[in-house]
Each structure stands twice: as structure tokens, then as C-alpha cells.
Amino acid sequence: MTDFASVPESPEFWGTALYIVGVFGLCALMLVLSWLLGGRSAARARNEPFESGVVSGSPEKLRLSAKFYLVAVFFVIFDVEALFLYAWAVSLREAGWMGFIEAFIFISILGASLVYLVRVGALDWSPQARKARRQREEKQT
Amino acid sequence: MSAFVDWLSSPVVLAAIWAMVKAVIILLGLVLSAAWMIWLERRLLALWQDRYGPNRIGPFGLGQVIADMIKIFFKEDWTPPFVDKATFILAPLIAMSMMMLGFLFVPITPTWGVSSADLGMLFFFAIGGLAVYAVMLGGWASNSKYSLLGGLRSTAQTISYEVFMGLSLMGVVMQAGTFNLREIVEYQQQNVWFIVPQFIGFCVWSLAAVAVTHRTPFDLPEAESELAAGYHTEYSGMKFGMFFVGEYVGIVMVSGLTVALFFGGWEGPFWTEKIPFVWFAIKCLFFMSSFILLRAALPRPRYDHMMSAAWKVCLPLSLINLLVTGAIVLWNHGA
Numbered sequence: 397m398t399d400f401a402s403v404p405e406s407p408e409f410w411g412t413a414l415y416i417v418g419v420f421g422l423c424a425l426m427l428v429l430s431w432l433l434g435g436r437s438a439a440r441a442r443n444e445p446f447e448s449g450v451v452s453g454s455p456e457k458l459r460l461s462a463k464f465y466l467v468a469v470f471f472v473i474f475d476v477e478a479l480f481l482y483a484w485a486v487s488l489r490e491a492g493w494m495g496f497i498e499a500f501i502f503i504s505i506l507g508a509s510l511v512y513l514v515r516v517g518a519l520d521w522s523p524q525a526r527k528a529r530r531q532r533e534e535k536q537t
Numbered sequence: 538m539s540a541f542v543d544w545l546s547s548p549v550v551l552a553a554i555w556a557m558v559k560a561v562i563i564l565l566g567l568v569l570s571a572a573w574m575i576w577l578e579r580r581l582l583a584l585w586q587d588r589y590g591p592n593r594i595g596p597f598g599l600g601q602v603i604a605d606m607i608k609i610f611f612k613e614d615w616t617p618p619f620v621d622k623a624t625f626i627l628a629p630l631i632a633m634s635m636m637m638l639g640f641l642f643v644p645i646t647p648t649w650g651v652s653s654a655d656l657g658m659l660f661f662f663a664i665g666g667l668a669v670y671a672v673m674l675g676g677w678a679s680n681s682k683y684s685l686l687g688g689l690r691s692t693a694q695t696i697s698y699e700v701f702m703g704l705s706l707m708g709v710v711m712q713a714g715t716f717n718l719r720e721i722v723e724y725q726q727q728n729v730w731f732i733v734p735q736f737i738g739f740c741v742w743s744l745a746a747v748a749v750t751h752r753t754p755f756d757l758p759e760a761e762s763e764l765a766a767g768y769h770t771e772y773s774g775m776k777f778g779m780f781f782v783g784e785y786v787g788i789v790m791v792s793g794l795t796v797a798l799f800f801g802g803w804e805g806p807f808w809t810e811k812i813p814f815v816w817f818a819i820k821c822l823f824f825m826s827s828f829i830l831l832r833a834a835l836p837r838p839r840y841d842h843m844m845s846a847a848w849k850v851c852l853p854l855s856l857i858n859l860l861v862t863g864a865i866v867l868w869n870h871g872a
Contacts, residue, residue, distance in 0.1 A: 407549075411556035412641065412652040418564045419637045423630045423779065427614075430775030434614035443618050445681035446770050464689050467844070471696040474852070478704050481859060482659070485707035486716060488863055489870050496863055503856050510853065519848045521841030 466518060477506055560651050567640050571785040572602050578785075578829045585833045612774035617679075620771060624678035629772065629779035632671035636787040639664045643793040644719040646803045646813040653719040658710065661794065662703050665749055669695045671783070672751070676768035687767025690840065695749055697847040702745035704855040708738040708862040709798055718794075722802030726809075730801040737858045739799050741851050746795065748847075750787040753832040755843065792824035793817075 484491060484499045491499075513519055517529050544550060576591065576599060583590025594600035616622055642657035644650040654660075669692055676688015709731050710716060713724040725731055732739055748755040764770075769780050796802060796817060803809065805816030838846075 407552035407556035408652050408654070410553040411560035412654075414557040415560040415564055415641060415651045416638065418561060419634050420630075422564070422568065422637075423634045426633075426775055426779060427626065427630065430610050430612070430778075431614040433610050434612055434774055437613060445617070445619055445679070447682060460689060464693050467693040467697060470848070471700060474700045475696075475703075478700060481707060482703060482710070485710045485859070485863075486714065488711045488866060489714060493867060493871070496867055499863065500860060503860060507853065507856060510848070514849060519845060521844050 463521065470513070470518075473509075474506070477502075559649060563640070563645070563649070563651055564637070567637060567786060567789060568782075571782055571789050572606070573599070574785045574788060574825060575605070575781075576602050577825070578832075581826060581829045582833055585830075609775055609778045614774045614776070617771055619680045621678040621680065624674045625771075626776070628671050628675035628678060629776045629783070631674070632668065633779045633783035633786065635664050635668040635671065636783045636790055639668075639787070639790040640793060642718050643790065644722050644797055644802055645793075645817055649814070650719065653717060655715065655717045657718040658706065658716040658721075662699075665699055665702065668749070668787075669699075671780070672768045675772070675780070679768070679771040681771050683764050683770040684768050687764045687770065690764075691751065691768055694755065694840075694843065694847075695751075697844055698745045698748035698755075698851075701741060701847070701852045701855040702749060704852070704859060705738045705741035705745060706798060707855075707859050708735045711859075711862050711866050718797050722797050722804075725801040726804045730799065730804075732799045735799065735858075735862070737854060738862075739795075741855045741858070742798075743795070744846075744851060746791045747828070747831065748843075750784060750791055750828075752784070752788065752828055754835040754837050756837065788825055788828050789821070792821045792828070795824050796820040 480502065481499065484495060488495070520529065579601075580590040580592075580598065591598035591601040594604050616625060639661055641651050642654065642660055644653060672688050672691040672695070674688075676684045676686075676691065679685070679688075709721060712728075712731065712734065713721045715721065715724075721731075769777055772780060800820050803813035803817045805812070805819075809816065
């Protein structure tokens with residue numbers, strides 16, 4: 397009996413644990429079952445990456461548009477700031493008006509940086525849009 | 538032997554066993570409802586397009602799902618030689634398991650629901666973040682150009698919408714004062730459903746939810762007109778099936794969360810004590826069908842429009858909603 401004394405007694409703990417085990421077990425079972433049951437076949441041109449019937453031109457990895465890195469960086473910046481707001485949201489009543497003013501300043505900075513990003517065109521997706529913006533600015537000056 | 542029987546029949550152990558049985562039932566219910574959602578989607582789409590849809594196997598074609606499942610299990614489990622094997626197998630596993638784990642904290646009825654821990658909502662955000670890895674790894678590991686482009690698009694889209702997905706729900710958290718989903722539901726039953734005071738939050742959240750589950754109109758990662766099948770181009774057999782089922786589990790999960798967060802969970806206009814599950818199921822079914830209606834009704838937006846909608850409209854909107862809600866809650870609290 398002593399072995400079980402250190403184990404959490406909350407029934408919810410056991411339900412949660414079994415649920416998590418069940419989720420991964422079910423996924424693993426599906427993978428293994430289809431691996432066991434599935435057929436095998438071979439053909440001449442099947443072991444090539446799909447490119448709509450065209451023979452793959454360059455086997456090396458694609459070079460990625462820098463745009464995606466930019467989005468990832470924005471995500472890190474804004475999501476980390478959002479985390480602070482989660483903490484504020486749940487403790488709103490304890491923080492009171494003082495906390496509200498602080499959060500207001502914080503959100504203003506967040507909003508200002510967002511406006512800045514929009515103004516410099518960091519959130520314009522297509523190169524055309526960036527080009528058009530530059531041309532407009534040149535015309536103005 | 539009798540000591541073991543005594544231990545087994547002690548109330549603590551019985552409660553634990555009952556909780557485990559409930560967890561298994563919820564898990565199976567989730568997977569089965571996700572599987573039959575494929576049938577529901579095909580039938581509803583057919584209905585709205587003046588077709589019949591699958592109606593051959595079993596009553597109303599309900600057996601179609603079983604037939605498809607048997608068929609997909611016997612498909613070749615093909616791992617192409619040009620892929621990165623470990624991540625290629627890991628990706629569908631993440632896709633499906635993360636969506637299923639998201640259901641962990643959804644309160645179904647007063648007594649049903651796997652867990653009601655205080656971190657419910659935060660856990661959901663974490664799961665949403667981890668689910669990005671499925672498409673990212675799937676696209677990258679496939680070593681195919683369509684897959685990589687689809688995976689990249691999908692990653693950028695999902696993380697863009699995740700930024701304000703959390704923020705859009707913070708109005709709810711402010712009013713209820715907790716991350717615990719069960720307490721949020723109970724708060725709504727004492728006051729008013731959050732759809733009324735948090736309407737803006739609901740609008741932003743539903744956009745984010747559709748984007749995070751990669752459903753039309755936000756299914757650009759798999760836009761077949763330009764990317765073949767996106768990140769799962771190289772997937773076939775059950776691995777493809779797991780991406781597919783994961784998507785439907787995601788719809789069920791998000792519908793359950795929407796019901797819990799904005800529509801009072803199991804509360805109904807009458808008989809709330811008697812048939813709480815029926816109310817929960819009806820509301821869930823309504824949102825699941827709305828996902829399908831969205832697919833039937835709306836065309837796909839352009840990718841750059843979608844990204845700028847996320848950053849330039851939804852993010853500021855949810856920040857403003859947050860501030861206004863905070864001010865109102867504090868005003869009422871102080872008075």
C-alpha cells in the first residue's frame with residue numbers, strides 16, 4: 397500500500413494521464429497498423445518528389461523568401477508581449493486602476509510599434525506593394 | 538488477494554478508475570465524432586450543392602466512414618526515399634495528437650470533462666503553438682517544393698493568427714477572472730453568455746480559430762489550385778489520413794471551446810440539469826456545421842490580404858477590446 401501513498405489521489409489526475417497516454421497510443425497504433433497492413437509496390441518513377449509531372453529541376457532545398465523570417469520575428473515579439481497581457485488579464489481586479497494604466501502604456505507602445513511596422517511596409521506581403529509604396533514616397537518628395 | 542480486492546474497492550481507487558473510464562469514453566467520442574464529421578461535411582456540402590453525397594453504405598451513407606477507414610488502413614504506408622524519415626513520420630503524429638490533447642480541458646457537462654485544471658486555457662494556447670510544428674515539419678521533411686511552400690505559408694499564417702487568438706480570449710478571462718474553462722462556463726451561467734459582452738472578442742476568435750484549423754477560407758497552405766496539396770503533397774495512406782482526421786478533431790475541439798467560452802457550455806433554455814450533454818452537443822454541432830457552411834459559401838482570399846487582415850485589423854481590434862473590457866470590468870468592480 398505504501399507504494400501508492402506518494403501517487404496523486406485526485407481522480408482527475410488519473411483521467412488526464414490516461415487521456416494523454418491514450419492520445420499518443422492511438423496515434424502510434426494507427427501508424428503501426430497501417431504499416432503492417434499496407435501493401436508494397438514499386439515502380440520506375442515513383443521515388444521522385446511530386447512536381448506536377450515535371451522532372452525535378454534542382455534537388456537541393458529551396459531558398460526561402462526572407463518574408464517568412466520577418467513574420468517569425470514579429471510573432472516572437474508580439475506573442476511574448478501578449479504573454480504579459482495574459483498575466484494582466486487574469487489578475488485584472490487585483491492590479492486595479494494602477495495596473496490598468498500600466499497596461500494601457502504597455503499596449504500603447506505595442507500599438508505604436510505596430511503602426512511603425514505598417515508605415516515602413518514591413519507587413520506588406522508582396523514586393524509589388526513595397527515597390528508602389530516607394531514610388532509614391534519618391535513622388536511626394 | 539483479498540487485500541488487493543480491498544484496495545481496488547476503496548473509494549479513492551474507484552474514483553480514479555471511474556475518471557479513467559470517463560477519459561477513455563471522451564477520447565473515443567472525440568475521435569468518432571471527428572470521423573463522422575467527414576461524413577457530415579460531405580453530406581452537407583452535397584445538400585448545399587444539389588447533390589446526394591455519399592449515400593450508398595449503410596443508412597444515409599453513415600457506413601462510408603468505416604469503409605474509408607478500412608480502405609485507408611490497407612493502403613501502402615509509403616515513406617518516400619527522398620524524405621527525412623523521422624520528421625516525416627513525426628509530423629502527422631503531432632498533427633493528430635495535439636488537436637486531441639486540446640480537448641483535455643473542455644468541460645462537457647457538470648460532471649464530465651477530462652480535467653478542469655486552472656491552466657486550461659493556457660494549455661490550449663500551448664497546444665495551438667505546438668500544432669504548428671506538424672505542418673512545418675511535414676512541409677520541410679517532404680523535400681518537395683510544393684510541400685515546403687505549403688508548410689511555410691501555413692506556418693506564417695498560423696503564427697500570425699495565434700498572436701491575437703490568445704488576446705481575443707483575454708476579454709473572457711478578465712470578466713471571469715480565471716483561466717479555468719469550467720469556472721468560465723459556470724460564470725456565464727450566473728451572468729450572461731460571453732457572446733453578448735465579448736462580441737468583438739468572439740468575432741476575432743472565430744477568425745483565428747478557422748485559421749488555426751486550416752479550414753476554408755483560410756486553407757491557403759493547401760490551396761490545390763496553386764500548391765497541389767500543400768504540406769501533405771508527399772503523404773499518402775494513413776499518414777495522410779492522420780493529417781485529415783487531425784483537422785476534423787481540431788474542428789470538434791475548437792467548436793467545444795467556442796461553446797465553453799462564449800455560449801455557456803452545457804446551459805440550455807430548459808432542462809439544463811436533466812440533459813446538459815444534449816445542449817452541449819447541439820451547440821457543438823451547430824459550430825461544426827458552421828465550419829462546413831463557411832467552406833461551402835466563401836472563396837479563398839489572397840494570401841497577402843489574409844496576412845494583412847491578421848496584423849492590421851485583428852491584432853489592433855483585439856488589443857482595443859482588451860483595454861475596453863478591462864476598463865469596464867474595473868469600473869463595475871470598483872463601484
